[in-house]
Every structure is written in C-alpha cells, then in structure tokens.
Amino acid sequence: MSDGDVSYARTPRTTPTRYKDRATWEQAAIHAILDSTYLCHLGFVADGAPVVLPTIFARVGDRLYIHGSTGSRPLRGAKGDQGLPVCVTVTLVDALVLTKSAFNHSVNFRSVVAHGTAHQVTDPVELSVALDALVDQAVPGRSAEVRPANAKELAATAVVRLDLDEVSAKTRADGADDDEADLDLPYWSGVVPVTTGYGAPVPDASATVPLPAHLRDLTR
Template structure:
C-alpha cells in the first residue's frame, strides 16, 4: 500500500480520471487504454520496479529502478551520483518518462502473427525534481521500503548521514499518465479455427517465497509473517 501522502501529494479529488493528452493517447488499440485513477493506481501499487527514461548527452537512456506511489506522486530511487538524479537536481527539473509493466499471461494462437501477451502497463510523462525537503525525503524513503515489504521501514536501522548523502530520490507528479490493459483470450482468425495447432493462455505470476533468515537468533518479525504478499 502507498504511504500516507505529504502536503500537496494527497489523492486527487477533482475527478475519477486523469486528463488525456496527445502523449497519453495511444495510436493503436485505443480500446485498451484507460485514464481512470483507480485502475492506474492499482497497477502502480502492484509493482515495485519501473523503467525511467530520460535524455543524457543527446542520447536516450532507460534505467530500471525501484519506485513507490504516494498519493498522486511517484518517488523513484537513485544515487546522488547517477545521471538522472544530477539532471533533476536543478530548479528546471528533468523531462522523464516512467513505465511500469505487469505480465499476466502469454497468449498463444494457431498462427504466429496473432500471438500476444496479456498485460497491465502504465506510462507517465512529466518533469522530475529531486526531493530535497527533509520531511518529504523521509516519507519518500519509507514509502520505497514499505512498498515492497509493508511495515519494513519501521523495523530496521534508519539510514545514517553518510547513507543519506549517497541516496537520492526524484519526484514525478502523476498528471500526464495513462494505462493500457490486455486481458483477452487467444484471438484466432476464423480461417485458422480448424487448423491442428494448440491455442490458449499460459498464465504468468510472480511468486514470493517464504522469508529465509540470515541470522537465526532474530525471530521473524510481525511484518514478515504471512509474507509473501
């Protein structure tokens, strides 16, 4: 679950959908797109790895990293020495594109052309800024830890000054964002219906195993009981 929003990052109350823009309106399969906040937030909250895209030295760069949603903001983790964090440190911020994808099934059809994937994805555009306010940074760092393992941030040693100096977080407001979802079956062409080839779905799931301790003297904490999520 996302952490409690800070001031200015509260859940949007001005409508049930995000505004459509040319960048968030797909040119193909528009029927799979949605701008509904509930659907977008659900996809974001079900994942903790995103891909952060930006331009560095005139060339596109895409980096995988962890993220967390707090209200209508995304917090993306990085190092103070990384290119995206340096680019987002100024007042002007840095144009970015953040994507999140969850794969739900491989779709196999009787023809090679019609094979597909069932998925849920979110694409967010905007200008990212480095988080410098100490209070907001505390919220962001706790959210990044708790997003993957709820309750974890309160059950570990807090980061010290040296660790905080090496850690940076960028913030992206969820203003220009959309989701795309495919949850269909195998779409065989009518002329392929009688062909002797198998078609159907192969479900894809992410499985979290039971916690494996490295220090047997420490009992399993309450926030890990019942894990995986």
C-alpha cells in the same frame, strides 16, 4: 465522487494510437497497477541520446518517488528548478496468449506510462518519507521494522519525484484471438498464466528474532 470516477487528464502523449479501447485514465485503475509492483523503467535523454534505466519506485498519493544514485545522470539532471523531462513505465505480465498462427500471439498485461518533469528530493523530511515509501512498496510494513536512515545515509541517497499529471494505463486481459480461417488447424491455442511468487524467507546468520508479521504476510 468515488475514486473510480476520478480520472487524469488525457493528453496527446497519454493517448495511444493503437488499441485505444485498452487505455484508461481512471485514477483508481492506474494506482492499482502502480501499487502492484516496485520496479519501473526511467527514460530520459542524456547528451542527446535516449537512456532507459531500471530502478525501484513508490507511489505516495499522486506522486512517484524514484530511487537513484547521487552520482547518476538522471539525478544530476533533476537538480534545480528546471528538473529533468522523463518518461516512467511500469509493466506487469499476466499471461502468454498463444494462438494457432505465429502472428496473433500476444501477452495479457497491465501497464502504466507517466510523462513529466522529475525533480530531486532535497527536503530532509520529504526524503525520509520517500525512502520509507520505497521500502514499503517492495515489502509493506518493512520500514517500521528496521532502523531508519541516519543523516549520513540520507545525504548519500538520492530520490527524484514525479507528479502524476500526465499518465495513463493500458491493459489486455483477453483470450486467444485466432483468425476464423485458422480455427480448424491442428495446433494448441489458449492462455498460459504468468505469476510471481515469494519463497520461504532464509534468515541471515545474525537474525535473532522470529519471522516478523509483515514477512509472513508477504510470503503467505
């Protein structure tokens, strides 16, 4: 069985109520979206109120590692065996879809939503793996080119893990969807691609080595 044939189980929480044809539970498609970025939004309930925090994450197999502060609310809630119920979302915007009516404007996007119980990473070996993955998620190959975290730094850093058990992706990759009655209106319609790029690296004053290969690859 190829990776494209492997799917996560569908659940009521991962089945959209609108545009179901845009959803997928295929592992390969979900991993591809997660591996294309490093920013996520972590949602949870604290003191009876919803909280959503932007933070960085990394995928290692069927697990997400999410960075946090040792004093943050999600980290305090994720301690112990009970863990913290969370929802993690990742969204990539690929294009603005402009139509001849204001109502039909849309966005081409790729997104992943994962539900589950997050637990704080306490094992030193796993924490080291998670921190390297967080660095490499943003800049592939970077963790091998820097000093690893020491014991004091590991103790001051907090990471939570979330197993990808209840997860789905949703995408839109279509053109303008004008109503037939609007096709002859004198307005522009079409797609405006949205891209993210990197500028030329600017070395710090203390940098004494040439630009490493992993940064040349990142900015190429």
